[in-house]
């Protein structure tokens with residue numbers, strides 16, 4: 001382990017680089033009121049996340065083993081503070097550029113004044129709101145203000161804090177009930193918490209506001225660079241199959257947005273987007289006219305054997321992580337009847353790193369593993385786990401390559417080259 005001083009020196013070196021850029025561009029230093037680091041160029045965004053990781057490591061070392069573990073154990077109190085803020089829309093009760101008294105916040109939100117004060121004070125510990133010392137009036141920080149001004153951000157916070165976090169409290173009960181072998185999507189912690197035997201999307205289908213929030217949160221998350229579709233171009237040489245007559249099956253391809261993107265970077269490939277009936281019946285109407293003859297939508301349940309002529313490529317993007325091994329294996333087995341020697345299966349997923357991961361950037365993917373477990377009984381996997389899955393489906397699958405995009409923070413907003 002490096003000395004505290006050397007970690008601190010790394011922090012100083014990184015901070016100097018960021019400060020130098022801000023100064024040269026006449027941009028204010030970041031504050032809790034104004035998150036100016038969002039304005040950093042692509043090449044400095046990675047420096048920013050590295051600074052955060054170093055700072056986090058130094059913080060954890062200086063807090064020490066006990067306090068650091070207790071910090072983790074006490075996370076629920078901060079989550080509760082944020083949940084109260086979210087639930088009662090306390091951020092909306094404070095003017096964007098002014099202040100509000102606790103009485104005014106109480107009257108606008110419907111939450112009793114003393115509860116407003118207590119839980120806003122908890123949130124202030126995470127720089128969600130601040131309070132003027134003399135007047136005791138509440139003022140926004142960048143975080144609380146964004147809850148008001150950015151619906152997607154608010155949806156993302158709400159989904160985690162109001163829906164998924166509480167549902168995760170049932171994870172161990174699910175394991176106990178199913179001999180630690182829970183694989184059914186309708187027996188997830190989410191389903192148990194919501195006292196239903198429906199899987200998440202069936203339940204949300206009858207709850208429009210929750211479904212809207214889920215969709216809003218997903219759209220917010222995939223604005224991050226990790227999900228930028230241009231990575232699809234770097235991960236596979238599409239020109240190698242771009243000949244007349246070539247077909248690509250986009251399995252679970254939704255409304256065809258991936259195929260649409262790829263069709264703009266190929267001249268000849270014909271894309272067959274497969275999904276459930278209710279999805280493919282809506283999708284063609286959203287297709288731009290010039291792509292009508294490049295992209296076809298076909299109803300296909302991926303748990304059933306493929307009946308199409310063997311395509312050059314089966315593309316599975318963010319499909320397998322929604323499913324436990326039992327089902328992921330079946331999805332892969334379903335491809336086999338339409339495979340010939342040389343047929344490619346492109347699995348585009350987050351691939352967990354092997355071994356211990358402590359930096360907060362990579363740790364995010366282990367957090368998504370917890371999310372997959374909670375809502376679907378699904379999971380994120382390492383490369384070795386994907387290989388095991390493929391071999392369990394059919395011993396003839398051969399892993400040719402595992403390609404990773406450079407590892408920007410999943411929440412980084414600015415696109416950067418892969």
Ligand SMILES: C[S@@+](CC[C@H](N)C(=O)[O-])C[C@H]1O[C@@H](n2cnc3c(N)ncnc32)[C@H](O)[C@@H]1O
Nearest residue numbers: 252253254275276279300301302303317318319
């Ligand atoms: C997480 S989304 C991924 C969509 C797309 N591949 C992407 O990367 O944006 C999962 C997709 O699988 C589809 N799906 C779920 N169950 C399915 C099934 N049994 N057969 C075919 N598609 C299914 C869903 O409708 C949805 O479009």
